[in-house]
Structure formats: C-alpha cells, structure tokens
Amino acid sequence: MKISVVIPAYNSAAYIADAITSIQKQSYPVFEIIVIDDGSSDDTLAVVKSLPGTIIYHKQDNRGPAAARNQGIRLASGLWVAFLDADDQWTPDKIKQQVAVLARYPELHLIAGDMAEIGQDDTVLTASVLDKHHLLAGFVKEQGRPITNALGKLLAKNFIPTGTVLVRKETLIAVGMFNEAIHFGEDLELWARIAAYYPMTCLPEILMLRRLHNNNATYETASMLSDKVKVMKSLRQYIAMPLKQQGMNPDRLVAEALADVAYWHFNLKDYKKTRWASLASLRVSLTTRALVYGLAACLPASCIMLIKQLKARGEVVSGLTKI
Numbered sequence: 001m002k003i004s005v006v007i008p009a010y011n012s013a014a015y016i017a018d019a020i021t022s023i024q025k026q027s028y029p030v031f032e033i034i035v036i037d038d039g040s041s042d043d044t045l046a047v048v049k050s051l052p053g054t055i056i057y058h059k060q061d062n063r064g065p066a067a068a069r070n071q072g073i074r075l076a077s078g079l080w081v082a083f084l085d086a087d088d089q090w091t092p093d094k095i096k097q098q099v100a101v102l103a104r105y106p107e108l109h110l111i112a113g114d115m116a117e118i119g120q121d122d123t124v125l126t127a128s129v130l131d132k133h134h135l136l137a138g139f140v141k142e143q144g145r146p147i148t149n150a151l152g153k154l155l156a157k158n159f160i161p162t163g164t165v166l167v168r169k170e171t172l173i174a175v176g177m178f179n180e181a182i183h184f185g186e187d188l189e190l191w192a193r194i195a196a197y198y199p200m201t202c203l204p205e206i207l208m209l210r211r212l213h214n215n216n217a218t219y220e221t222a223s224m225l226s227d228k229v230k231v232m233k234s235l236r237q238y239i240a241m242p243l244k245q246q247g248m249n250p251d252r253l254v255a256e257a258l259a260d261v262a263y264w265h266f267n268l269k270d271y272k273k274t275r276w277a278s279l280a281s282l283r284v285s286l287t288t289r290a291l292v293y294g295l296a297a298c299l300p301a302s303c304i305m306l307i308k309q310l311k312a313r314g315e316v317v318s319g320l321t322k323i
Helices: 017-024 045-051 065-075 094-104 136-141 150-156 169-175 186-195 221-238 240-245 248-265 272-284 288-296 301-321
Strands: 003-009 032-037 055-059 080-083 110-117 124-126 166-168 200-211
Touching: 003 017, 003 065, 017 032, 017 045, 032 045, 032 065, 032 272, 045 055, 055 065, 055 124, 065 080, 065 169, 080 169, 094 110, 094 166, 094 200, 136 200, 136 301, 150 186, 166 169, 169 186, 186 200, 221 248, 240 248, 248 272, 248 288, 272 288
Parallel strands: 003 032, 003 080, 032 055, 110 200
Antiparallel strands: 080 166, 110 124, 110 166
C-alpha cells in the first residue's frame, strides 16, 4: 500500500526534524515524504537536507497551508495521502492502525483519529482532544466502522484533525482538494465534501501529537467567522442535496454563520457592521439571532448599554436564586 505523506512547512526549522523522524519511525513504512516549503525564510531547507532518507522537497511562494497541501497532493505518487504539519508528530503505530482498520472496512475513503496536545518540552497538555470535546466514547463504540451521518456530525463539531488523516488520493482529486480561497476552516470544508459522498471513520486511538507553542497559527476571530461564512456558502453550492438528505438546511447554515458575524460585531459595539451582517443573514433565511442583533443595533447606544446592564443584573439574580 503506497502512502505519500505531505508536510506543509513555513519557517519550520525548529520542529520539522521531529515531524519527519516520527514518519520515518512508523511501524508500517510510508512510500514517500513530500515537504512543501511555503516560502520559508529560515533554515527549513538545511534541516530537511540534513535528515537521512529520501525526502522530496518543493519550495513555492507563500500561499498558505491549503495551497501547500494541494501542491503536495499533486506531487504524490502514492494511492493514499496522509498529512502532517511541520511542528507536529505521529505516534509510532499511526499508519499501522489505519491500515488495519482499512483491511476490516475496505469501503473507507478517509480514516482519521484522535490526537493529544503537547507543549514545547513534549509535556502532555491534553491527553485526548476527542475526550476534551466529549466525543471519545462515541468513537470507541464505533471501533473504526464507517460513521453514520458523518456529514451532520462533522458540521456539529469538526472531529477530524488534519494531521491524522489518511485518505485516497483519487477521492481528494474527485472532490477538488483544499479550497485555497478559505484560510480558516478549509480542512472542515474538504472533509465535509468527502463525507457527503464517501465513507469515513475516526479512530479513538491517539495518532498524532499536536505541539502547542507561540508560533502556532493564531486565528483572529473576525477572520475565522468570515471564513466560516465562506465554508457554509461553499457547502451550499457543492453538496446541497447531501445536506438536505441528512436533515440540514443549506440556507440555514449560511444564515447562522452570518448571525455569528453579527454577534461578534455587536459585542465590539460596531453596530453598523452588526446591522449589515444581520441583514445579510435575514436575506438568506430568517433566524431569531440575526433579527435580535439587527434590531438591537438600531437602538441608541445608551439604550443598548442599559439593556446589557439589566441582562447582567438578571443573570446575577438568577445565579443567586440557584445557590
């Protein structure tokens, strides 16, 4: 089974050796390792060159992780593709466990798994991210079987860490790979398009160690919310029918994402942008939240402040009555 591993890297000299070593030490060997340098200005290339084994290295102008992963997919010669960020690590039996599950369920097109979070000194900070989000028990019960209603479950909570994914290359090509116009949530958007048409699973075992440090990509809330709207619009465009078949309203998904943007601007007291986002949401589908934020943003600032103060007092009183 030929597996290509794609590593997007940007100024990753400090950690990429550990990432590549964790791949080279897999109990089930991979076919090739492909590093896509996304415009690094540090010693990433020198570190990669110093490592043993054959490593495919490709450098391009900085275009973001989605473009880097897509380039890696294009260069991959394996029938299966796996991903790992340059500052993370795989556990030793990661690929072996996924191949074993595939042998039991050959219809699978994507196999993901749980991950732990570690600090810069390798101290375990979160033993199980699935457990942290109260999802572990469900996947323990499934034990690698194809997930029922995977699309709906993904949109309720993205349970797929990109660095744990093993996916058929032909499936990635068929659905169009990562959406390079989306910078936050492009992984969820791709997994959702795959889940709409192909069987997938998520293993309860720890397959990856995600390193938390100051250089991790930080997500600005405003940008995240804006790209969430892009994600939902893309899913409405490409997989509307599967969404409806799993009981979801594509317009409602877009409207709720826009309502999140309205809520964000309302908290920042940017009432002009609140009204814009609320109106945009209501034009797609009627949501209570968008209606409330839009109407509230039309009030004088003094009235809004009074309402917030009364709400806060009400929450305090409510809390006291429960003591």
